Amino acid sequence: MSITGNILRVNLSTKTTALERPGENFYRQYFGGRGLIIHYLLKELALGIDPLGPENKLIFAGGPLTGAPLPGTGRSSVGAKSPLTGAYGDSEAGGFWGAELNKAGFDAVIIEGKSDSPVYLWIKNGQAEIRDAGHIWGKKTAAAQDMIKEELGDNKIRIAQIGIAGENLVRYANIAHDLTHFAGRTGMGAVMGSKNLKAVAVRGTQKTALADPETVKELAQWMGQNVNKVSHLHDLGTACFVTMLNELGALPTRNFTSGTFDGAQQISGETIRDTIYVKSESCYSCPVRCKRVVKVLEPYNVDPVYGGPEYESIASLGSLLGIDNLAAVAKGNELCNSYGLDTISTGVSIAFAMECYEKGILTGEDTGGIELKFGNAEAMLEMIEQIAHRRDFGKILSEGVKRASEIIGRNSAEFAMHIKGQEIPMHEPRLKQGLGVGYMVSPTGADHCHNIHDTYFNVTADMIKPLGLLNPIPLQNIGEEKMRLLAYFGNWIHLGNCTLCCMFVPWSYRQVVQMVEAVTGWTTSLWELLKVGERAATLCRVFNIREGFTKNDDMIKSRWFEHSFAEGPLKGVKFSKEELEQARANYYRIMGWDEDGVPTQGKLMDLGIGWAEKYIGWRRG
Amino acid sequence: MSITGNILRVNLSTKTTALERPGENFYRQYFGGRGLIIHYLLKELALGIDPLGPENKLIFAGGPLTGAPLPGTGRSSVGAKSPLTGAYGDSEAGGFWGAELNKAGFDAVIIEGKSDSPVYLWIKNGQAEIRDAGHIWGKKTAAAQDMIKEELGDNKIRIAQIGIAGENLVRYANIAHDLTHFAGRTGMGAVMGSKNLKAVAVRGTQKTALADPETVKELAQWMGQNVNKVSHLHDLGTACFVTMLNELGALPTRNFTSGTFDGAQQISGETIRDTIYVKSESCYSCPVRCKRVVKVLEPYNVDPVYGGPEYESIASLGSLLGIDNLAAVAKGNELCNSYGLDTISTGVSIAFAMECYEKGILTGEDTGGIELKFGNAEAMLEMIEQIAHRRDFGKILSEGVKRASEIIGRNSAEFAMHIKGQEIPMHEPRLKQGLGVGYMVSPTGADHCHNIHDTYFNVTADMIKPLGLLNPIPLQNIGEEKMRLLAYFGNWIHLGNCTLCCMFVPWSYRQVVQMVEAVTGWTTSLWELLKVGERAATLCRVFNIREGFTKNDDMIKSRWFEHSFAEGPLKGVKFSKEELEQARANYYRIMGWDEDGVPTQGKLMDLGIGWAEKYIGWRRG
Structure with a gap:
């Protein structure tokens, strides 16, 4: 293996x-x-x-x-x-x-x-x-x-x-x-x-051992031949989502106050392809080639050695800041990459500051004179420098929006877009409502990589039928069936976090079982694999419970359930807090957690991790 | 499909x-x-x-x-x-x-x-x-x-x-x-x-529709070619268990007071083969041919049109009654078949009466002069007549041992071997301890067809590894891992009760998935299939809860936990009631049932059967 x-x-x-x-x-x-x-x-x-x-x-x-x-x-x-x-x-x-x-x-x-x-x-x-x-x-x-x-x-x-x-x-x-x-x-x-x-x-120069090299080869060849039928990322990479989500009214814009961005086309995957694109790159053994390398000359001088911006970076450094200057966005991405900053948290932190600035919570006195208005590309680039070096006003933002809002005070917390302290990625819960609940309950806070993306399941249920979810579940829905999807497909995603299989390479359930078998020599099943995912998810839950997290930490920002967009396809869409609490309660139930979100003793036994009971037993009655 | x-x-x-x-x-x-x-x-x-x-x-x-x-x-x-x-x-x-x-x-x-x-x-x-x-x-x-x-x-x-x-x-x-x-x-x-x-x-003369006839054919051919490698029933049929279980000290004998029977060899599969065997028969499309037809001449005149005795019938009409006369056992089986009596319940009912008779709880006055002693083959045959016709003393036994013991009184209940009113089949819980707990929690009372047979899993864990149960679990054990096995493999058995796939044809998990897909055209997985089994098991539980059954009904006869055999390989083996209650509690937990054995709301949601909540919601707090 x-x-x-x-x-x-x-x-x-x-x-x-x-x-x-x-x-x-x-x-x-x-x-x-x-x-x-x-x-x-x-x-x-x-x-x-x-x-x-x-x-x-x-x-x-x-x-x-x-x-x-x-x-x-x-x-x-x-x-x-x-x-x-x-x-x-x-x-x-x-x-x-x-x-x-x-x-x-x-x-x-x-x-x-x-x-x-x-x-x-x-x-x-x-x-x-x-x-x-x-x-x-x-x-x-x-x-x-x-x-x-x-x-x-x-x-x-x-x-x-x-x-x-x-x-x-x-x-x-x-x-x-x-x-x-x-x-x-x-x-x-x-x-x-x-x-x-x-x-x-x-x-390393050792050969990776394979139990069944022939099957591994067949599977790899199959994906090589079919990748363009099953993946839409080959053409534009993840940047394709800019246009798609903007049309759905769900492109995070100006610190999540809008889902449509006038400048979307200027920062889209299509524009990248037609302007600053240099070449595509891939990961190990992958034919999807979703990575895009870009190059920009004066005045921004974006070095292609750092690759190019993914969708998350384009949105968080672009639309989320009201910036439609693609070259500046690419530069912001390059700076983050060269300094080792997460582009999502960086963008959300700057967006937070910009909204505070526009609302008068922050002034030039706080920012050292920088005009932190939406659309100000130069301010974005300067803030990245300050954050990376932890100097001037950037030092506050380098703490993340949760801590920054605590430092700033003055009701700024309302504009600090995070869950459990992690800044929210570029996926709009008013569209992908299951993902919204996924943000709430993810062990790592707002996270799109340990989550479901409801858009996959809206058109057809074929993808989820082998999980026993037989009906298409509407995108804008957080009912029982959606929570079942979040639990089941969430466990599948968690499995991917354990196999380290990319969600952009759409292997079927069966193929993943075959892959695990062919590589390791184990005879396994989707049952065993989904339990691996559930086991990992549950242990992360145990860790957080032990650290004192409660169900109150599993809640989305009130901005999303109290307010709706003034325009665009999602105009008027919002949740009630009761709906969200009901969805959360249902998710807990389906996961085998108690009403406070603490995994039950039975669930630990079910997963063969009774050893974790000692860490949370004290939290139960 | x-x-x-x-x-x-x-x-x-x-x-x-x-x-x-x-x-x-x-x-x-x-x-x-x-x-x-x-x-x-x-x-x-x-x-x-x-x-x-x-x-x-x-x-x-x-x-x-x-x-x-x-x-x-x-x-x-x-x-x-x-x-x-x-x-x-x-x-x-x-x-x-x-x-x-x-x-x-x-x-x-x-x-x-x-x-x-x-x-x-x-x-x-x-x-x-x-x-x-x-x-x-x-x-x-x-x-x-x-x-x-x-x-x-x-x-x-x-x-x-x-x-x-x-x-x-x-x-x-x-x-x-x-x-x-x-x-x-x-x-x-x-x-x-x-x-x-x-x-x-x-x-019916219509053709059964198949989504993928070619795969169906391949699977059928595979089993045809490999049946003797994967099934041990081809040679002697289920009667092979007589010798095997007797050697393990677990052949139910004299109303479960012993696990070894001196006359086992006389009623064994080997003896059937060498004496009264006529031919083997099979079910629809099955190469296992586990059925044995027998014929006996004077004085018992067993008609081969009624087939022949399976293991359960041989034990319940033979060793359980202390009878080693194979011809008489075959006759008892033929009578039950011709009158439409369940051989297990019939045998257990007569065994109950025999033990009561030997202990003086019943006398000739009760039995109409029949000497209901262990080993009395003629008494067994006469009681079958009386039970089927519901006449004389047999009328009492025709009610089953639970009701019969209530009618008879005089401490006879101790010898009435049943769970939830159903007579106990010919599998000894002191050997197959997981099955013992399975008897307790089965929705149909003591039942060997909706249960695990621990002997399968004793030698190697290969059969259960694809379920995520990675270690061999000892036969004589009712710990957490055994309860996980009972839950997981129990769901697999329940699936078999829904697909109606025979447990004697040892299809692998993968082959059953393939069979369902090839016949129905659905793309499914072991996950979906095990959930089908779990769904059925849970709904049966809901039915019984609604009818007023409680965890107190999920208990095995005290004979098994208070007493051990005086001789044989299982000498000294018994449970404490606390161990059994702990095992039961663990099984409930792993199944997602509450401490009273009531399926939780979350489990119903998990299985997509929220509609059943109204039948049991009132049972919770």
Whole structure:
């Protein structure tokens, strides 16, 4: 199987490394990614630790398919207690780094403690070395990458690294993988920075073991031949969503006060294709090629080495800020990438400040004279600099909108768009209403990667019938059937977070079962796989319950249920709080959680994780 | 698909018939068999009706595979509120009748009301006719079958019928299908008798529709070629268990007071093979050929037209009564078959009386002079006559051991081996401990057909790994993992009760998914299928809860937890009541039921059966 059986443990305080081999049943229950990470975090982190203290652990993990030449399996995950939310945190990146780690002989790397000076980790074919990074600290990511490759004398090295945002402990700093793939959310870059760890450089030349290479090959060939029938991302990449969502009235605009943006066409995937597009790129073994590299000349000078903006970045640095200048948006994206900032949280933080500014809650006195109005592209670029360097007004925004609004006060909290402290991604809950509830209940706060995207299921139920959901469920609905979809399909998404299979490569349920079997040699089933996903989701829930999160934290911003858009297709659409509370209660029930959202003892038994009972038993009666 | 979409409704009071077509989604949620039957019973039966009154409904049902030329799919189910237990009742028969019903154009037949005189139902190719049965009433099953076939002028007719036991309302009367296949348990024959319905004769010449005939053929061929590798029943049939279980110390003997029987060899499958065996028979499209036809000459004259004794019959009329005379056991079996008596309940009832007799609770005064001692074969045969005719002492035993012990009094209840009023089958809970808990919680009382057989899982976990149960679970264990097995594999067994796929044809999980897809054209998964099983199990639970059953009814006889055998491999093995209560509590939890065993609202939502909430909501707080 592609699982190596080896987990590398690195203690940066003591500068020691160790090898663990938890055995086949461990992998079969927890797989990798989120499942593996939460297993270790829940068992090894003490209650209430500081996410930016040495007690936190940062875990990089692949999954059971990692390294196999199968489209969509190029992802890897990195998790820790989140400095943004105080809850369970993880994020995934596509690319090649995960496969390289597998070929270097490891399924996961657990990083503990804190180095007393900047270091990077060098992993090659079963060996690990902690090396000085003093000379690299403070460098932009591209420069840092060049220096590490040159120093180690191998241009094929894959590098996961933080930029200055992570070094400076910006709470939503990301981890860049080979400059263009990002583990963006939940502030994992800040955790890495807090450990004085600049980078994890990996090189592996071992062959990934496959139980049934012939079937793996057939599956890969099938996707290669059918990708354009089953994926719509080949043409424009994720940027295709700009036009699509704007037409549906759900393109987040001016800090979520509108769902339609006059300048949508100027920042659309079509415009990128026709103007600043350089080339398409892919992840490991993937024919979808959804990545777009862009280049812009004067005055913005966007360096193609940092790739190009995805949909989330275009919306959060564009429409959400009322900016229709594509070159500026591309520059903002490049800056975030080079500094290691999550574009979503960055954009939402600036949007928050802009709305506060326009409403008079902030003035030029607060912002150092910067006119933080919607549409001001130069202000956006300046704020990115300030946030990454944690200086001037940007220092406040570098804390994320939840903390920023607490610092600013003056009713600014109303405009701080987050759930559990994590800034909300570019998907509108008034359209994708199931996703809205998904935002509420996700263990990582507002998150679109551990969530359902209702638009998939609106037209036809074919995709969900094998789950036993037989009827099409309307997009704008949060009734019982939608909550069943959120639970069932949510578990499927969670499985993807454990196999690290990309949601943009639309493998069928059956194909994923076949992939797991062909790679690992296990005889499995969709039942077993969905339980893997549910197990991971439930353990994350346990982690957060233990940390003191309650159902009150599972609520969406009142802006979404109290207000509706003044115009566009979603005009007039809003929820009542009672509807949302009912939906939340139904989701809890279907997940086997009690009315306070605490997983029942029976659910833990059902999932074979009775060992987690001790962490939450005290929360029940 | 093999589903015809047609359900025939017959009202015997008004002598009318009607056709219903509930639509594809109905079938996909409830499948057939138990799922279909409980759906109708729960929605249509009023609370507290008399199982033997005209308000009860008797439902015959096939499943989505019925009629397809696939091994193991020859079964059909028949259900109603049980006159034996007062709870949900159903039982299955193998054979050919179900496939014939499909080819006649119907998935199920719902029989309502009560005829004022004996009738039988004649179904042929989409047409149904209620015909006089006055001349057939009172006949033995073979004679009745001949008369119906002759009268209708077609020797290929398939007949489900009751014998005089059903006519006389013996509470454990069965329904015979083509003389040698029996829906034995829960007294469905008495319900049929209470409606004055002697038989349902069926003839169909329509072709069963298959979505993917090629795959159906491949699967059937695979089982044909591999059956002897995956099934151990081909050689001796179910009678093979006599020797096997005796060696394990778990052959029910002398009313469950021992697990080893000195005369086991004389009544074993090997002895049958070497002495009274005539030929092997199979069910529709099945290569397993587990059925054994026997013939005995003077003095017992066992007619081979009634087939031969299965393991359950051999044990319940043999070792359980201390009888080692194989010819007499075969005769007892033939009498039960010709009179339409369930051999298990018959044997357990006689065993109860014998133990009472030996202990002095009963005397010759009670029994009309019959010496009801263990080992007395003639007494056994005489009691079968008396039970079927409901005369003399047999009239008391015809009520089943629960009611009989209430009539007899004098501490006899201790020896009445039943759960929820249904007599216990020939599987020893001190060996198969998971099955013991399965007896406790089965909706139909002590039942081995809706249960797990722990012996399967003792040696290797391979069979249960695709369910996510990764470790072998010891036979003699009722811990959390065993309860997970009972829940998961129990749902799989329940699925079999809905697809009507025989547990003796060991299709893999994957093959069953393939079979359902190839026959119906649906794209499904093991997840959807296990949820079908869970849905049926949960609805049966709802039915019983509504009828007033509580967790106190989910308990095994104290004989099994307080006492252990004095000898044999199971010497000293017993449970504490606390262990059993803990196991029961864990099973409830894992099933998503509350501490009183009431399915939670969340579980109903999870299964898409929120409509059932109104029947049990009042039971919660």
